[in-house]
Amino acid sequence: QKEVEQNSGPLSVPEGAIASLNCTYSDRGSQSFFWYRQYSGKSPELIMSIYSNGDKEDGRFTAQLNKASQYVSLLIRDSQPSDSATYLCAVNKSNYQLIWGAGTKLIIKP
Amino acid sequence: DADVTQTPRNRITKTGKRIMLECSQTKGHDRMYWYRQDPGLGLRLIYYSFDVKDINKGEISDGYSVSRQAQAKFSLSLESAIPNQTALYFCATSDSLTTPYEQYFGPGTRLTVT
Numbered sequence: 001q002k003e004v005e006q007n008s009g010p011l012s013v014p015e016g017a018i019a020s021l022n023c024t025y026s027d028r029g030s031q032s033f034f035w036y037r038q039y040s041g042k043s044p045e046l047i048m049s050i051y052s053n054g055d056k057e058d059g060r061f062t063a064q065l066n067k068a069s070q071y072v073s074l075l076i077r078d079s080q081p082s083d084s085a086t087y088l089c090a091v092n093k094s095n096y097q098l099i100w101g102a103g104t105k106l107i108i109k110p
Numbered sequence: 111d112a113d114v115t116q117t118p119r120n121r122i123t124k125t126g127k128r129i130m131l132e133c134s135q136t137k138g139h140d141r142m143y144w145y146r147q148d149p150g151l152g153l154r155l156i157y158y159s160f161d162v163k164d165i166n167k168g169e170i171s172d173g174y175s176v177s178r179q180a181q182a183k184f185s186l187s188l189e190s191a192i193p194n195q196t197a198l199y200f201c202a203t204s205d206s207l208t209t210p211y212e213q214y215f216g217p218g219t220r221l222t223v224t
Contacts, residue, residue, distance in 0.1 A: 102152035
């Protein structure tokens with residue numbers, strides 16, 4: 001079992017709809033969770049961090065964390081073609097390292 | 111703007127050559143990381159450094175070495191490049207005093223070993 005798992009996709013969503021991206025992790029001791037967006041050929045960009053159970057909203061993005069079930073999700077409302085990218089989930093490991101999922105490719109169809 | 115820069119951005123080299131990738135940052139962060147990214151495998155940690163005197167191996171350090179010349183500079187060397195080191199390489203930084211797990215990335219170096 002991978003330490004951080006994501007569906008590789010591609011996930012295809014119509015423009016204006018809600019995109020839902022999911023991530024599961026194996027280490028129950030993890031406390032910090034991150035979503036990064038990566039455009040093709042570019043570097044990962046931090047878009048959301050979440051540290052407590054529940055929802056955290058930032059503009060069109062909502063991160064959801066459920067530590068009991070060991071999953072974290074990212075919702076993108078009113079999806080735009082510019083949201084088409086690969087979304088990476090990262091979870092903290094001991095000694096301040098991050099463990100990364102392989103990413104979910106999101107395609108927003110106009 | 112406070113930033114993370116990497117040089118070169120693209121490099122093609124031959125098997126057996128020594129190559130150095132450089133990373134500089136103006137964010138004032140104390141922690142620096144080197145990752146490689148291969149299609150379908152995600153980001154894998156090569157080395158990380160918490161300060162100039164603290165350097166640690168990541169999960170795939172074989173074939174690589176690093177040097178932390180100053181708080182702002184962290185270099186990655188491939189002593190004798192081989193084709194399976196062809197990948198996209200990223201440098202990242204984080205700040206231990208504020209958000210130690212939030213990492214900020216440079217633009218990357220695309221390395222091809224022929």
